[in-house]
Amino acid sequence: MTNHHGKEFLGFLATGPAVGIPENIWKWLACPKMKTDELGRPIQAPYGMRKIEAALIDAGFKAAIIDPDHLNKHLPYAKALMFSHHDYFAFGPPSSTWWGITRKEPVNYKSFMELVNRPEIKKEKERGLKILAGGPSVWQWLWREDMIEKLGVDSLVDGEADKVVIKLAQMVLDNEPLPKYVYIGGDEAPSVDEIAEIKGASVNGLIEIMRGCARSCRFCSVTLRPTRYYPLEKIEKELLVNVRNGVKHGIIHSDDVLFYGAIGIHPR
Template sequence: MASLSQGVTKGKKIVLTASRAENSIYGYDPFVAFTNTFPHKLFPRSFLKDWFEPLTNPDGTAQFMPYGLRKAEALLMDEFGEENVVSANAAELDKFVGKDTKLICITSMDPAGLAYVSTTYNSLIGFGGDALNAAEFRWLMDRPVMKRKGIKKLLGGAGVWQINEAGLKDSLGIDYLFHGEAEGALIDAIKRILNDEKVETDIHGGKPTPGQIPLIKRAACYGMVEVTRGCGRMCQFCTPTMRKRYSVPLDVIMKEVETNIKFGSEMIFIATEDIFLYKCKEKFKPNKEELVKLYKSIADYPGVRYIQVSHAALAPIVYDPSVLEELAPILLEKSRWSPEYRPSYRQKFISVEVGIETGSTRIMNKYMKGKALPYSVNNWPELVLQGVGNMNDHDWWPLCTLMTGLPDETEDDLLRTLELIDNLKGSKTFLTPLLFIPIEEALLSKAKRVSLEGLTELQWEFITQCWRQNIDFWAPDDKLWIHSMIFSVYWTISRWKHGRHSVKPVMKLAGFPDSFLGGAFVSTSDGKFEPHFEIPLADELVSREIEKQSAEAVSKSSDN
């Protein structure tokens, strides 16, 4: 104990941390974390004390940290020694930051509340300040330990671009911003920082080879394990398409499963841009045998209580629905989502995030031409309906994202999306409407962002039609009080912020029928969801063109 006390007093050379919002595990419910995108003033401080639960090891170090930070931690421990590197929760930083500390490394996905969900829902609510993610990041950076002289601060993570966009670097006391993947450039940059050499404020990572990617040494939040990196479908609003696709070997995956369980996680969260990318065949066709082997290996590992998958594409399971049939028993047994967890859930189900994005084949051809492979995006609405139907047949209830505001979007594009949403009535889904946000590294990074103030009535219909379906499916017994709350909040607060285009769509969300209000879009669905489509495969030339564009995008990104 004496040596530990001495080490704590002197501090560690490099300390890693994250905000409470980003390194809590919320009872192994990652979807609860989305509430951090809501206005922070809606949450009393007394409530937040219990809401956030960053867990601590007996030695004071953080039990869980975001996966990306754990990867950086492993790189730093290998280079500088485990005795010089530590990850600590925000409230425990004083125990590890001392006279020997030279650098504090921070990670954040949403430090200024400018990510897709934060921008959309903070604006929609319309009062209560900026997102809780942003408020918690400020709380971390305002701690006295962060202001000690002689200690440099480096911020990385998926949200690092927000600091420059919001002009917050100086006010938050951040010295360096690390953009991109850490494995190829982080160590060299930190060596130079520690040697007091001149280092550019904005540091850009390279494109690592698989051999440069380290194994995590401690548990990640939700027991996260990366099984693929990169994508290749060429969605222009997304960053993974700029990274070369790579499937992690099973033995490497299982070593990280072992580490997560050893250090206290009960869940394994599968990090991937698409669950079906794992060792996929040509044109993104799923490799059923390898997928079953992967998930059975994880499910059979002692101590794994839950398995959660992050993202999935629809095209692979339209091509081969038997993949769902094979995986469903494995994942259902390990699902967090059951009546035992929440009595409002009618049965046990599998949840995964699915990007629908639009119902317009014109928009798909312009910005997401590879999203439907091995099919053509010319049949995108039918593919979406069939894919969701196939998922529902095997107790997969997807959380589906859709967006408005992509460059050059027209009213006809929006009508096609609204028709698709209408045709999804009766499906077992959670529809999440989002506003388009240009993200660093994406091909559309220079595009104009859309704001709530400029939304048309059709765009408001897009948002409210999604939430009408969510209320109908997920909260049918609570409609009365939900409708009353929406009506009251809108007419007392939100109406004056959102303007006249929002009136009819929001009143429909408050329970008034389409037949009474009319408006820019009127639902015609009978609520029956029974898709049966035969969808033709894409032309070979289309597949080759997308593969060529993907390779060029990855190469260009590497050069930059």
């Protein structure tokens, strides 16, 4: 987990292999380790993970984002381990381009493989730990179905999981079998009021201001989701969470930032 020295676009280096220098130096340049508290909770975490964490906390679950280096402190007591990744198997354009040119595995892919193959995770999996995978690149598992069983993933969650994750967490606690694949379509997307506000700082102060897009580009899956504008009060609350946690700069994010508040669009 990293904030790329506070330089968001340095993250693109982490989508490639070490070139011309040792890998540990490459990692320090692209993705230095994040500071954590005594429990292993990172001082900043990816925004999407913060949203899921907040949804679970608001629903009464004991949930936290834990830096991979500190998982061993918590795994013996955990009921579920939830993964998110921007590019699980390096199928994304930057990673696949790097891999194609250099013929070397990208750092982000290698790091994830090292994490999921840790002995302590396999040990707890045998005990009954449930593993769920989500995030923006969860679609990649559908092209590597062999890895689902090999890595012991119980459920894939594809889409805006703000509401669904609460149901899945309860199923874990109730020892109910989890669905292998959950797809959240536009009709099931959460409304603005159903989207929790982050509890801890996001990486480099990134916050979203809307979801969905009404441009109707035929090649883009974002148009399948309803347009929802965050009210200014909700945006301010998340900005203040970052400020209170020492983040002095920020990034506003959406599927189309310039579309925010567009005249003639009726958001849901």
